Amino acid sequence: MTSTNTTEDPLPRLREICLSLPEVTEKISHGTPTWFVRRTFVMFAEHHHGxxxxxxxxxxxPGVQEDLVAAEPERFFRPAYVGHRGWLGVVLDGEGDAAVDWDEITGIVTDAYRTVAPKKLVALLG
Structure with a gap:
């Protein structure tokens, strides 16, 4: 497990993970860094909407948001505006049992990519 503490800025690490995937681009959307593979698949949310x-x-x-939020509400949440579509909120400044596991984050980001990317790009992941 590769974890982080609350003093480390998580944005560079999240950016590196997102941009390592095929044909991903980054743009500012709604005032925050957002990653696209034709459509949005990850959005950084620093205290977004309070x-x-x-x-x-x-x-x-499908079903992942509900399962993770129910199992670990200190680490996962239903985000505003997109939560009703099954999107997942992932805490990046947790401590103790809620500390960030970057291997897990890589898996979550990759699953998000697989959820929205065209099949030909998903196939490149193997």
Whole structure:
């Protein structure tokens, strides 16, 4: 497990993970860094809409949001505006049991990519 503490800025690491995927671009959307593979799949959310944490919001496969939020509400949440579509909120400034596991974050981001990317790009992931 590769974790981080609350003093580390998580944005560069999140950016590196997102941009390592095929044909991903980054743009500022709604005032925050956002990553696209034709459509949005991850959005950085630093205290976005009054949320108490630095986090990111991402597309998620069906049922994943509900399962993770129910199992670990200190690490995962239903984000404003897109939560009703199954998007997942992921806390990036947690401590203790809620500390960030970057291997897990890589998996979550990759799943978000697979959820929205065209099949030909998903196939490049193997």
């Amino acid at each position: 949320h108490p944490h630095v986090a990111f919001w991402c597309a998620a496969p």
